[in-house]
Amino acid sequence: MTLRAAIRALAGVAAIAAGAYFLVSLLPHPSPGERIAVRALDVLQQHRGTRVMIDLGGKRLAARCRQLPHWRSLVALEDGSRLILTGTRVVPLDGERMLAGRTEAGGQLLSAQADLAGSFQLYSKELIGRLQNGRPVVVGVDRVRGIPALRLRLGRDRPRVELLVSRRKLQPLAARYDGRYVHASMVLLGSAPASSGRGC
Numbered sequence: 694m695t696l697r698a699a700i701r702a703l704a705g706v707a708a709i710a711a712g713a714y715f716l717v718s719l720l721p722h723p724s725p726g727e728r729i730a731v732r733a734l735d736v737l738q739q740h741r742g743t744r745v746m747i748d749l750g751g752k753r754l755a756a757r758c759r760q761l762p763h764w765r766s767l768v769a770l771e772d773g774s775r776l777i778l779t780g781t782r783v784v785p786l787d788g789e790r791m792l793a794g795r796t797e798a799g800g801q802l803l804s805a806q807a808d809l810a811g812s813f814q815l816y817s818k819e820l821i822g823r824l825q826n827g828r829p830v831v832v833g834v835d836r837v838r839g840i841p842a843l844r845l846r847l848g849r850d851r852p853r854v855e856l857l858v859s860r861r862k863l864q865p866l867a868a869r870y871d872g873r874y875v876h877a878s879m880v881l882l883g884s885a886p887a888s889s890g891r892g893c
Contacts, residue, residue: 726831727824733845733856733863734820741892742811742865744883749805750876756810758893766893768810776807778893781818781848783807798874801852805870808847808854809879812893813865816856819847837866837880 723731747754747770755771766778775786783803807815823830823846833844835857842857852872858865869878885891 726829729843729863730820730824730830730845733858734817736858736863737813737817737820737865739887740813740864740884741887741889742813742881742884743892745809745811745879745881747806747809747879748877749802749809755882756806756879758810758812759891760893766810766812766814768807768812768893770806776803776810778807778810778812778815781815781822801872801874804852805872805875805877808870809868809877811865811868811879811881811884813884814893816847816865816868819854820845820856822848834860840866842866 741760742758745756745758747756757769759767759769761767761777764779768776768778770776777784777786783806785803808819820830828846828850830845831843832846832855835842835844837857837859841860843860843863845856845858847854847856852870852875854871855869856865857867857869865881865884867878867880870876883892
């Protein structure tokens, strides 16, 4: 290779690098809220929710969540009812709830129970959907049992579902559901590392 050819090759590489840098500089930079959402997503994918206490219109109801084969989760509520979560879909395991789920109010109740069951996998999917649609994620600050928290909006805007995470470590602490027919909240009582096989 001659000196002239080597200089041309270097000039070509430099031009390509400069063009690539220019193109990357044109891409939008993630907002501070998007950066927080990505960090929270990492926490959600490293851990699983195991136990929660749901406040459903003044009625307190404990719930447990566990992983099932084929990317499904089982939510067992204290009143004996059970729900299967598959992705962002919820299916009740008893016929009475299945019939109730056919009305708008009944469907929203099932949705609230699923969203408040403490499934970190469900929260991850809803957070990813929010980011993909370019909707704001961090919507405010709050306190949960004295711990400073960030309010992260999940899923669509209606019903409004918020996950409250600690400001420092972004660990889930609580969640809120505000729909047309159902207003409810949950406090997380237990979580486990994803590698433990517990929770969902």
